[in-house]
Amino acid sequence: MTPIQRLQEAARLIGRGELREPISVKTGDEIEDLSDELNRMNTQLEAAFAGLTDQVELKSREVRYLQQTTDEILDTMSSPIIMLDPVAHVQYMNRAAKDAFLRPEIDPNATSLFDLIQLDEPTREKLRVEHESLVTQLDDNRDDPDSDGSQTRLRKARDPLAPQMASAQGPDRKELHTGTRIYRYEWFRISGPTEEGRRFGLVLRDTTDESRLQDQLIQAEKSGSLGVLSAGIGHELNNPIFGILGLGEAIQDEQDLDQAKAYARDIVQHGQRITSIIRDFTGYVRLEGQDRRVDVDVNELLDQALRMVQHSSDGAHLKVEKDYRALPTISAVPDEVRQAFVNVMTNSVQAMQGEGVLFLATETQEGAVKVTIRDSGPGIPKPYLGRVFDPFFTTKGQGEGTGLGLTVVQRIVTKYGGRIQIQSEEGRGTSCFITFPVHASTSSRENSR
Numbered sequence: 438m439t440p441i442q443r444l445q446e447a448a449r450l451i452g453r454g455e456l457r458e459p460i461s462v463k464t465g466d467e468i469e470d471l472s473d474e475l476n477r478m479n480t481q482l483e484a485a486f487a488g489l490t491d492q493v494e495l496k497s498r499e500v501r502y503l504q505q506t507t508d509e510i511l512d513t514m515s516s517p518i519i520m521l522d523p524v525a526h527v528q529y530m531n532r533a534a535k536d537a538f539l540r541p542e543i544d545p546n547a548t549s550l551f552d553l554i555q556l557d558e559p560t561r562e563k564l565r566v567e568h569e570s571l572v573t574q575l576d577d578n579r580d581d582p583d584s585d586g587s588q589t590r591l592r593k594a595r596d597p598l599a600p601q602m603a604s605a606q607g608p609d610r611k612e613l614h615t616g617t618r619i620y621r622y623e624w625f626r627i628s629g630p631t632e633e634g635r636r637f638g639l640v641l642r643d644t645t646d647e648s649r650l651q652d653q654l655i656q657a658e659k660s661g662s663l664g665v666l667s668a669g670i671g672h673e674l675n676n677p678i679f680g681i682l683g684l685g686e687a688i689q690d691e692q693d694l695d696q697a698k699a700y701a702r703d704i705v706q707h708g709q710r711i712t713s714i715i716r717d718f719t720g721y722v723r724l725e726g727q728d729r730r731v732d733v734d735v736n737e738l739l740d741q742a743l744r745m746v747q748h749s750s751d752g753a754h755l756k757v758e759k760d761y762r763a764l765p766t767i768s769a770v771p772d773e774v775r776q777a778f779v780n781v782m783t784n785s786v787q788a789m790q791g792e793g794v795l796f797l798a799t800e801t802q803e804g805a806v807k808v809t810i811r812d813s814g815p816g817i818p819k820p821y822l823g824r825v826f827d828p829f830f831t832t833k834g835q836g837e838g839t840g841l842g843l844t845v846v847q848r849i850v851t852k853y854g855g856r857i858q859i860q861s862e863e864g865r866g867t868s869c870f871i872t873f874p875v876h877a878s879t880s881s882r883e884n885s886r
Contacts, residue, residue: 447472508531524549530553678707681708736761767874773852807870808871
């Protein structure tokens, strides 16, 4: 029984991984053979466990290396990246986020997103609602990439300036202002090994300089348009002024009272013409200072832009056809939308060399306002059609154009969540289609009428 008891004790030690010395049983029978087998089994188990320990240590080193490499890669990125838990506590910030938002009085290990980024109350509340919407979607398993955009959608990590659908822009564009900086941002989900390990990320992109450059570009184009407009107005004013001077000289020597009255009526008409030109021009300049969005009538802006173009010398002999429909208003800065229309019409008039048919139409299409501007000019050559929105690209001769007109139009339209499309056929003219989204509150007012 003693050899069997030794084997039993050895088996318990093997099971606990504590057998340090080989089993020594010298009975010369099957019990001794069994002890030898147990010794071999223990040796193989020790070798297997040693290999597993080495693999675990290797994997642990690989995980630490990958984590360190990931941190180093994220720290080289210029875009701030912040990772949050479901209650919006900050769990990670890359170097750009720390440089942009971390202040001495903030503990980076115990702060919430809303304490980290200094925001005005409306933006803070908007960000809070978006975060709560993400958490709710995850809890309800409602991560639907085809949702209608009524709630903030979970996405994979992405550049907030990458092209996206127009519905994600406009009034609902994800943009925040903190201090003197402007950021575009995008939410994304970070998968964890368990539901408790789920996290959310926020990637931001500083667009302050880009926004300033865009404003400067728009302002430069407006100044250039004002220069052309002023030259056209000067030309337009010369005709009635010379007419008034000539009629004034004629009336001094006119003895026939009826003829003198006829001259006087002509002078009044010339004066009214001058008043109309000045009224349109001063109205344009007065609205230059309006930078706040208001509800605007697209049909009215289109007519104002048309009058400005007609006052130029190139647009004096146009034939204009209109097909306006009743439209809901859009939320925009009137001067910028008017500027877009002026730029497109100016291109059309210059293409037709001042003589031809300019067709203007408006309609409501799929909940958006659509504007069509079509000319009867020579059209755009097919090789150039894909480059019309490129900055400084122009088919005009040197000194005849800056190549920024349609670039500015595209920036203005995109700013309001709209789309612009150019269609052209050589010898048959060019059509420009501009679509603006209708603000939700505006649509509801229109439907209640």
